[in-house]
Amino acid sequence: MPNELEIIARLRARAHATDGVRVGIGDDAAVLQTGGGRDLLACSDLMTEGVHFRREWSPPRLLGRKALAVTLSDIAAMGGVARYAMMSVALPRALSAAFIEALFDGMLAYAETNGVAIIGGDTSSSMDSLFIDTIALGECDAGRAVRRNGARAGDVIYVTGALGGAASGLLLLEHGYRFADNLNDATNDEDARSRARTQVMLKHLMPGPHLAFGRAIGEHGLATAMIDLSDGLSTDLAHVVDESHCGAIVRAEALPIAGAVRLLAGELKTEPLRLALHGGEEYELLFTVRPEHHARIAELSSELNVPITAIGEIITGSGLQLERNGAPDVLKPSGYEHHI
Amino acid sequence: MPNELEIIARLRARAHATDGVRVGIGDDAAVLQTGGGRDLLACSDLMTEGVHFRREWSPPRLLGRKALAVTLSDIAAMGGVARYAMMSVALPRALSAAFIEALFDGMLAYAETNGVAIIGGDTSSSMDSLFIDTIALGECDAGRAVRRNGARAGDVIYVTGALGGAASGLLLLEHGYRFADNLNDATNDEDARSRARTQVMLKHLMPGPHLAFGRAIGEHGLATAMIDLSDGLSTDLAHVVDESHCGAIVRAEALPIAGAVRLLAGELKTEPLRLALHGGEEYELLFTVRPEHHARIAELSSELNVPITAIGEIITGSGLQLERNGAPDVLKPSGYEHHI
Numbered sequence: 312m313p314n315e316l317e318i319i320a321r322l323r324a325r326a327h328a329t330d331g332v333r334v335g336i337g338d339d340a341a342v343l344q345t346g347g348g349r350d351l352l353a354c355s356d357l358m359t360e361g362v363h364f365r366r367e368w369s370p371p372r373l374l375g376r377k378a379l380a381v382t383l384s385d386i387a388a389m390g391g392v393a394r395y396a397m398m399s400v401a402l403p404r405a406l407s408a409a410f411i412e413a414l415f416d417g418m419l420a421y422a423e424t425n426g427v428a429i430i431g432g433d434t435s436s437s438m439d440s441l442f443i444d445t446i447a448l449g450e451c452d453a454g455r456a457v458r459r460n461g462a463r464a465g466d467v468i469y470v471t472g473a474l475g476g477a478a479s480g481l482l483l484l485e486h487g488y489r490f491a492d493n494l495n496d497a498t499n500d501e502d503a504r505s506r507a508r509t510q511v512m513l514k515h516l517m518p519g520p521h522l523a524f525g526r527a528i529g530e531h532g533l534a535t536a537m538i539d540l541s542d543g544l545s546t547d548l549a550h551v552v553d554e555s556h557c558g559a560i561v562r563a564e565a566l567p568i569a570g571a572v573r574l575l576a577g578e579l580k581t582e583p584l585r586l587a588l589h590g591g592e593e594y595e596l597l598f599t600v601r602p603e604h605h606a607r608i609a610e611l612s613s614e615l616n617v618p619i620t621a622i623g624e625i626i627t628g629s630g631l632q633l634e635r636n637g638a639p640d641v642l643k644p645s646g647y648e649h650h651i
Numbered sequence: 652m653p654n655e656l657e658i659i660a661r662l663r664a665r666a667h668a669t670d671g672v673r674v675g676i677g678d679d680a681a682v683l684q685t686g687g688g689r690d691l692l693a694c695s696d697l698m699t700e701g702v703h704f705r706r707e708w709s710p711p712r713l714l715g716r717k718a719l720a721v722t723l724s725d726i727a728a729m730g731g732v733a734r735y736a737m738m739s740v741a742l743p744r745a746l747s748a749a750f751i752e753a754l755f756d757g758m759l760a761y762a763e764t765n766g767v768a769i770i771g772g773d774t775s776s777s778m779d780s781l782f783i784d785t786i787a788l789g790e791c792d793a794g795r796a797v798r799r800n801g802a803r804a805g806d807v808i809y810v811t812g813a814l815g816g817a818a819s820g821l822l823l824l825e826h827g828y829r830f831a832d833n834l835n836d837a838t839n840d841e842d843a844r845s846r847a848r849t850q851v852m853l854k855h856l857m858p859g860p861h862l863a864f865g866r867a868i869g870e871h872g873l874a875t876a877m878i879d880l881s882d883g884l885s886t887d888l889a890h891v892v893d894e895s896h897c898g899a900i901v902r903a904e905a906l907p908i909a910g911a912v913r914l915l916a917g918e919l920k921t922e923p924l925r926l927a928l929h930g931g932e933e934y935e936l937l938f939t940v941r942p943e944h945h946a947r948i949a950e951l952s953s954e955l956n957v958p959i960t961a962i963g964e965i966i967t968g969s970g971l972q973l974e975r976n977g978a979p980d981v982l983k984p985s986g987y988e989h990h991i
Contacts, residue, residue, distance in 0.1 A: 315774045318751065318755070318774050321752075322755060322759070322769060322772075325759050326759070326768060326769040326770070329768035331734065331735075331768075332735070332768050332770055335768065335770045335771070336769065336771050336772075340771065341735070341737070341771045343735060343770070345685040345687060346685070346686075346687035346688075347685060347686035347687045348686075349685075349686065351788075353735070353737065353770065353771065353786075353788060354737075355737050355772055355773050355784070355786055356773050357739040357773040357775050357784070359741045359775045359777050359782070360778065361777075361778035362741070362775050362776050362778065363775065394671065395671075395681070395683060395693070397693065397694075397695050397786070399695045399696075399697040399739075399784040400697075401697060401699045401702070401780075401782055415658070415661070415662060419662070419665050428666060428671075428672050428675065429662060429666040429675075429676065430666070430672055430675045430693065431676050431680065431681045431693065431694055432676075433696055433784070434655045434658050434659070435655070435697045435699045435702050435703065436699070436702050437699050437701075437702065438699075438701035438702065438779070438780050439780055440777065440778050440780060440782075442741055442777075442782045442784075444695070444697070444739040444773070446693075446737070446786050448683070448691075
């Protein structure tokens, strides 16, 4: 079968520009004119059992929460505020009522916390797998959505938070660790490692997109481009430079690798740098900033208590480079494909 | 597991009224204020392999078309016009490129024909089943969406088109008939029955919601309530009377049973009336009209070339009655559950 990028490219080629569509297929969310001073943002995100998650290691409450969180993350990555959500869910007949209730509870609680109204959706049974499609509607000031295509040479590349955790958490889950088991372990001798394991599994199972920060970046017009890290930094940054017709240099030593990832490097048998560069589902924000806005971004980061790190620069040309120990090398986008 | 209605009831109870939400969970589409003179309509519709369709009998082009058509039908049932759509699709790894291309082609062609822009969506692989969630965004004049809850005693109940075809088509498919096989049969001796089989299978595989008619009813304010027939007339009319706090009487002799359904009654081994009352997925419109608007509805029907039939009246009280040979009896909502 054709891969996701081929399908999207084909759809994008055929989905002609239409009245009212400022941004169609190919960004974190579509941007629609509604006539007032605000634009409408719309996006959907699919979570498929066996591809994006396994039921055996996903507490249902966290699963419902994550399904919504990753979709709201797309609205934040446009610099917008999420207002409404819908959820279409296909439920295997064998699912317990308790599982389903916890799934919706997790979603509803996250919606309430973030001021998002659940306005609809659809449910059906499913022959085998659990499917969750979450749709978000949001808004931003007209013409102010932060796209992927505005980065320019000289911009500094920032990321929020710390990297590598979600991919590490997924590896642990694949190795048989479980979130709940691990909580019980937390009192034994190996406290620091145990806490680190919990932390990275939670980063995978319970991502915390920076909704207020993304929105503020958009409202203050502080970024030239923005994307959320869902496929992995290298792949997501490649989307930005491809859409912006420029290149980027990333400094390995500057990457904010999560402490827990460094601590667990031995047992994960993977280089922390590799996890930070290519690990998916971080749901941190990556954005590019003109030099004159550095001070304001630093203020915003401090005000909203969202750590940010400058990891490199946008340059002329194309493609990605990784500078390590002062020497640049080609950085191939190789974000983790979903491969559970 | 809890059934769909229980899940919806639970969600609806927890999804509190929020600023900007005119209509939330529980109608064909949500209605949102956008600030201008127009309201935004939003809905999603899930099609799950083995529940809503079988791949073996669904030509992929028709499947993509239907996934979008049934969602646009919900916008029409609110009296609105569909403007944008998104499609989230989980694709089994074994699907051929040709199948996927035809699936999206069918969807895109239907979107173009109906002036709908595809603005996004998501794709993923799937372990086993094909899963298609289609999201539609539409609009109507502010405060003019036609809800399910406005029917009043004395209103006449109308349906568009003819009934029973989609359920008959599904029965034939379950009995081993195939749409393509049948086309080849069309030259043999049994022409009328063969054409009837094609017609009802097409009604199931290629529903034709009355988008322009639904929109016009909304724009002219001609209906007090409206719903599309997706679960079966008895179930969908029950939604209207429950939401409107009234009852309804349906006249068996008035029901517009499709000619093909009567012709095939023998081989289908089911009473045509039963198929018309309870058969799902017709995607006809059911709407209720004040007596003073009969002439205008008749004009609109003629202008847009959409046949309509008065099938009964809204009455005080609650529940449904079926009048047959002059004698009323209780009509139990028993729309076909998806049961493929």
